[in-house]
Amino acid sequence: MLIFIDSANINEIEEAYNCGLIDGVTTNPTLLAKENQPVDRILKKICSIVKGPVSAEVISLDSKNMIKEAKHLSKIASNIVIKIPLTKEGLKAVRVLLKEKIKTNVTLCFSPTQAILAAKAGADYISPFIGRLDDISQNGMELIEKIKQIYNNYNFKTKIIVASVRNPLHILKAALIGADIVTVPFSVIEQLVKHPLTDVGIQRFLEDYKKIPKR
Ligand code: E4P
Numbered sequence: 069m070l071i072f073i074d075s076a077n078i079n080e081i082e083e084a085y086n087c088g089l090i091d092g093v094t095t096n097p098t099l100l101a102k103e104n105q106p107v108d109r110i111l112k113k114i115c116s117i118v119k120g121p122v123s124a125e126v127i128s129l130d131s132k133n134m135i136k137e138a139k140h141l142s143k144i145a146s147n148i149v150i151k152i153p154l155t156k157e158g159l160k161a162v163r164v165l166l167k168e169k170i171k172t173n174v175t176l177c178f179s180p181t182q183a184i185l186a187a188k189a190g191a192d193y194i195s196p197f198i199g200r201l202d203d204i205s206q207n208g209m210e211l212i213e214k215i216k217q218i219y220n221n222y223n224f225k226t227k228i229i230v231a232s233v234r235n236p237l238h239i240l241k242a243a244l245i246g247a248d249i250v251t252v253p254f255s256v257i258e259q260l261v262k263h264p265l266t267d268v269g270i271q272r273f274l275e276d277y278k279k280i281p282k283r
Contacts, residue, residue: 069243070120072229072251076100076110078117080254085118089261092120094173094195094231094251096151097127108144115145123173123193125151131160135168142170149192151175154182159189166190173229180214187224195251199232208232209241216245236260 072092073084076099084090093114103110107124115122122145126137134157138150149171152158162172166189173193174186178201186194196215198208215228227248233239236259242250252260 069247070249071239071257072121072123072249073257074099074231074233074251074253076103076114077254078103078110078113081114082117084254084257089257090118090120092122092249092251093118094123094151094229096125096175111141111144111148115147119147121149121171121173121193122147123149123151123175125153125175126161129153129155129157131157131164134158134161135164138165138170138172139168149173151195152191154178154186159185162186162189162191175231177215178211180211180218183215183226183228184218187219187222187226191226193227193229193249195229195231197232198230198238199234201232202234209238209245212242212245212247216247 070091072094073081073090074094075081076095081093100107100110111124124141126134128134128137134152141150142148151173152161153176154174162174165172171192173195174191175195177183177194177196183194196211201208201211212230229249229251230242230247231251233250233252233256235256239250
């Protein structure tokens with residue numbers, strides 16, 4: 069399973085990438101807005117740090133302008149993947165971008181049937197938002213199970229990015245289901261690394277080491 073960081077913050081991305089913890093990045097307009105810098109500049113910087121896929125989202129709602137934006141964004145770096153919302157216009161754009169060999173990540177997916185359409189349109193990635201489903205008392209992880217089964221049934225090549233991840237348990241469950249990728253906020257990546265018994269263990273080893281005679 070690949071781990072992407074769901075962030076547009078250069079410090080977070082640099083830290084996670086330099087520790088070898090992440091394989092790619094997903095951004096969205098909300099994450100970019102927090103950085104208070106022009107979008108192209110941030111994306112260029114991210115792509116200079118991370119060699120794996122970096123998702124950048126279009127904001128147009130009609131396919132013609134989505135394609136125009138996608139072409140612009142894809143010129144920023146060769147590892148840019150275009151995030152397209154799961155709408156009729158979005159799916160239209162995905163088909164065109166497929167022919168243009170521009171990679172797409174279909175985002176804001178909340179149902180298995182939406183995921184079928186994205187795969188049929190030729191999306192490289194599908195991003196089901198599990199946390200936002202959990203937030204409204206629906207089981208986000210069941211959506212991942214269903215998409216995984218459907219994609220296996222028909223041998224769809226679209227990769228599943230488990231998105232809107234809120235805690236380490238989401239990542240564990242995604243891995244057990246066999247999702248291709250999870251995209252994780254920096255705070256949750258840190259939670260993944262940490263275990264109280266690891267800290268206690270280090271402390272105990274350091275204390276015991278002091279007891280060893282030096283000669
Ligand atoms: C995915 O690509 C999105 O950027 C992200 O996971 C959305 O998560 P949120 O529901 O925490 O905003």
